[in-house]
Amino acid sequence: MSPAHSLAVVTPYTVTPGLMDTLQVTILVLVAAGATAVVLIRVPARQVIALSAYGLLLAVLFMVFQAPDVTLSELTVGAVALPVLLLLTLAKVKGREK
Amino acid sequence: MKPRQRAWVFLVAMGGLAAFYLWGLTGLPGFGNYPGPYGDIINRIAVGQTNATGVVSAVNFEYRGFDTVGEEFILFVAAAGVATVLRHLRGEREHAARDEAVGRDVPPTSEAVRMTALILTGPTVVMGWYLASHAQTSPSGGFQGGVVLATAFVLVYLSGRYLAFERISPVDITDAVEAVGAGSFAAIGLSAVGLGLAYLTNFLPLGTVPGAVSSSGTIALISFFVGVEVGAAFILIVSELLEQTLLIRQGSQ
Numbered sequence: 001m002s003p004a005h006s007l008a009v010v011t012p013y014t015v016t017p018g019l020m021d022t023l024q025v026t027i028l029v030l031v032a033a034g035a036t037a038v039v040l041i042r043v044p045a046r047q048v049i050a051l052s053a054y055g056l057l058l059a060v061l062f063m064v065f066q067a068p069d070v071t072l073s074e075l076t077v078g079a080v081a082l083p084v085l086l087l088l089t090l091a092k093v094k095g096r097e098k
Numbered sequence: 099m100k101p102r103q104r105a106w107v108f109l110v111a112m113g114g115l116a117a118f119y120l121w122g123l124t125g126l127p128g129f130g131n132y133p134g135p136y137g138d139i140i141n142r143i144a145v146g147q148t149n150a151t152g153v154v155s156a157v158n159f160e161y162r163g164f165d166t167v168g169e170e171f172i173l174f175v176a177a178a179g180v181a182t183v184l185r186h187l188r189g190e191r192e193h194a195a196r197d198e199a200v201g202r203d204v205p206p207t208s209e210a211v212r213m214t215a216l217i218l219t220g221p222t223v224v225m226g227w228y229l230a231s232h233a234q235t236s237p238s239g240g241f242q243g244g245v246v247l248a249t250a251f252v253l254v255y256l257s258g259r260y261l262a263f264e265r266i267s268p269v270d271i272t273d274a275v276e277a278v279g280a281g282s283f284a285a286i287g288l289s290a291v292g293l294g295l296a297y298l299t300n301f302l303p304l305g306t307v308p309g310a311v312s313s314s315g316t317i318a319l320i321s322f323f324v325g326v327e328v329g330a331a332f333i334l335i336v337s338e339l340l341e342q343t344l345l346i347r348q349g350s351q
Contacts, residue, residue: 068237069152069154069155069237069238069239069242071237072229072237072238072239072242073241073242073245075242076242076245076246076249077245080245080249081245081248081249081332084252084336085335085336085339088336088339088340088342088343089339091343092339092342092343
């Protein structure tokens, strides 16, 4: 137990340390799987959608590790803004290939 | 180089990297054990010094405010770069807006997408405004708020109204708004210098209640202008890309 735990305030919503560990391990495994999926998918358009889902997973990871500010940044940039820019670029590149 | 030699070079390089990486990992502090004094000190003094309960914002816009000015201008320069590269190049001509996807007719935007986009636009604006104006109270801030605000404009486009998107975010005005946002951040810092304080010193009254929306002086103000800058920058980047995708075709003849 780190000293930080002694500062914790117990509320009806407090998660027990055991459950917290389970959540952390689960989300870490999901993020690793998501990252692998993004790399393995070879069709660019699908890859962008997978990247967006991966951004969402990363946002949950930051939430579980108690960094809500970074969660918001990751949600907006990783799950929305970056995929939008990539999709637009893909559309442009396809239009030029024709 | 033969494939076999190449494989050896790769294996040696990878082995070296893995060894250094593992060596580095053994030197890390234990999971969840933060060793440094800096975070503990900030945690103890930040609310008392700044009246901002959003301590991350206090760090971003006050203690490390100078770093954030730099980041701000990174985004500013990136948006300017995108605009410069993508704006009408010579030899390109504009066409009416149309879908350029290969191998299919222009599909009408489905009613489901339109409805979802329309329903989400209002709440997205409120959410973005809330985030940009509450950096001092809770986890949020101008950066996140700005991106969410820009998303509202993209939703207008998604609802099938490219012309409406163009009308509510004309490039000239977006440019100007972005410049005002970025410039105001720098100007707030310079105002402190004008008052004889160090750059970016918090010179405004901090309010009496920690965590009130009106508290924290320049932190709230800077966060607001960061929201303006980031929102405008993203709208600018998206609209330049949309224009590229929908309007401009390379002049081939």
